[in-house]
Amino acid sequence: MSVDNHRREGSLEAPTRHPIDWKSPEFWDEENMFKEMERVFDICHGCRRCFNLCNSFPTLFDAVDESDTGEVDGVAREVYWKVVDHCYLCDMCYMSKCPYVPPHPWNVDFPHLMLRGKAVRFRKEGASRRDRILTSTDAVGRLAGIPVVSEVVNAVNASSGGRKLLESVLGVHRDAPLPKYHSKSMRSRLQGRPADAVGTPTEGTRGRVALFATCYGNRNSPEIGEDLAKVFEYNGIPVRLVDKEQCCGMPKMELGDFEAVERAMEANIPVLARAVDEGWDLVAAVPSCVLMFKQELPLLFPDREDVKKVAAAIFDPFEYLSLRHKAGKLRTDFAKSLGKVSYQVPCHLRVQNIGLKTRDILALVQDTKIEAIERCSGHDGTYAVKKEFHENSVKIARPVVNKVKSAEPDHLVSDCPMAGQQIAHGLDNGTTAKHPITLLRIAYGL
Structure with a gap:
């Protein structure tokens, strides 16, 4: 046929x-x-x-x-x-x-x-030096997060001379947006939360969450973890960090380094499974990390019961808040409207098949209009920063950038910080992308 x-x-x-x-x-x-x-x-x-x-x-x-x-x-x-x-x-x-x-x-x-x-x-x-460095997110974050070193790295990444050097030495495109590094990590900012805090369960949730910081959240966008903790705790959901973590393994998987993925799995899964056994739900604020635990690790290690346990217990933040709202446990006493919001839905969130939970929760805020853009940002892990692929990534992002330009929103958000940064870079008008959990904190007036 x-x-x-x-x-x-x-x-x-x-x-x-x-x-x-x-x-x-x-x-x-x-x-x-x-x-x-x-x-x-x-x-x-x-x-x-x-x-x-x-x-x-x-x-x-x-x-x-x-x-x-x-x-x-x-x-x-x-x-x-x-x-x-x-x-x-x-x-x-x-x-x-x-x-x-x-x-x-x-x-x-x-x-x-x-x-x-x-x-x-x-x-x-094997892999090139550039690709090994770009996918070694924990090692790079630890080095670039050292006080003084972080200032130097950020200064080099922000200068035209530094970017030309990166392009010639490592093949990182001079125009690709690069994240900043913070010496005060998410883990250091959220330390000290009690491991015995009690939550209020609902159907589908146990009412308290252990946060997987993610390597990007830990060193590049630590404010996301602070905002998440404020929003969740305002809604009566205790938050603590998982005891320890490594990169989820997604960057190494995209490289094809399955042995490195297995090492990351062996480091993360026992810790996460123990948190689940102790009565905690799991949350991560970067969709690729959630997808790694929900889908990719169970497909790579189908015989591991602890992998399945973690997959069943990990949530996107807005998926979790949506379950709380369904049970009547989400506060809607918002202090501020958000106006017009352009919301780019990341691919790795779309493929989780949970629906547009971020849009639905933000739409609860009074006098707020959400335009969901279900198209790829073109960032896609390390693809957008590589010299040979950057122009392709810009072309892929152009429909999203054009939609945001025409909308002239009050806020640009994406659940993926890297996608948001790519779109904001394409706008080239001073717009800064936010994580939607940050926008929800603003709406609550926290």
């Missing part, structure tokens, strides 16, 4: 994900991988619904159209690697576009196939 005919019979069932069998020898067989890529690329070529997502699909389709045969069999394997490079694992093709995802018998999982390609290449070739 042709692809065109079969497309009309695409599965109407909810997408499901198969575990990633990365412990098997077949997973690492390069010829087997290329054979699967050719199969999936042929299906994608016959469908082309994802042409307007990331640059993987135009790269593939242009190569097919320009080949001698006009089909995938005429595309050189060097192009396959370019397709892999342009996939930043946003998952939107899987969740919103592709009609052939499991349980459809064609079993297309484009992002995880690209992830397999990244892993096979990493095991074979």
Whole structure:
């Protein structure tokens, strides 16, 4: 049956994900991988619904159209690697576009196939110095967060000369937005909260949360943790930090370094599982980290019961507040309106399939209008800062930037701090993006 005919019979069932069998020898067989890529690329070529997502699909389709045969069999394997490079694992093709995802018998999982390609290449070739540094978020944060060092790093990152040097030495694009580093981390700001605080349970929540700070939140945006604690505690929800943590592993996964992901899992999961056993719900304010624990680690380590336990207990902050609101436990005595808000919904939040909880909670604030923009920011982990991909990331972000420009909002927010920074950078008008939990704190007048 042709692809065109079969497309009309695409599965109407909810997408499901198969575990990633990365412990098997077949997973690492390069010829087997290329054979699967050719199969999936042929299906994608016959469908082309994802042409307007990331640059993987135009790269593939242009190569097919320009080949001698006009089909995938005429595309050189060097192009396959370019397709892999342009996939930043946003998952939107899987969740919103592709009609052939499991349980459809064609079993297309484009992002995880690209992830397999990244892993096979990493095991074979390793990674560049730049990519190793960019994905070593804990190590970079510890170094750049040292007093005085943080001032120097921030000054270099803010200067044209420093950015030219970074581009020439590391391949970090001179125009890409880079985060600031703080010597006073989120963990240092939130220390001392009692581990025996009692919450009020509701259906779906236990009424008290252990916060996974995230490496980005800990060193780059520590104010997000402070704002979250203020908002949650104002609503009678005790907050404490998890006892200790490492990076969730998402940056290393995007690199294809599964062994590093496993080490991060072994460090984080026992600590998080213990917090769950002690009666705490888990919250993280960066969608990619929540997604890592909710989806990716359970697929990478499907036999680990403690991984499943953590996956079932971790929440996006607004998902949690929405459950509290449903139970009548969310305060709505807001002190300030927010006016017009442009809200970019990050891809890694959309694929959690929890709905637009951030929008719904912010919309409770009086005299507030929320415009949700469900398009990619183009930042996508390390993709936007790399010299060779930055211009692509700017192009991907342009529809979001244009929507925000035309809206002229009072506030720009995104649940992903990096996405917000990318959009604000594209506006080039002095706008500073906020995390929506910060906006909620402002609304409460805290």
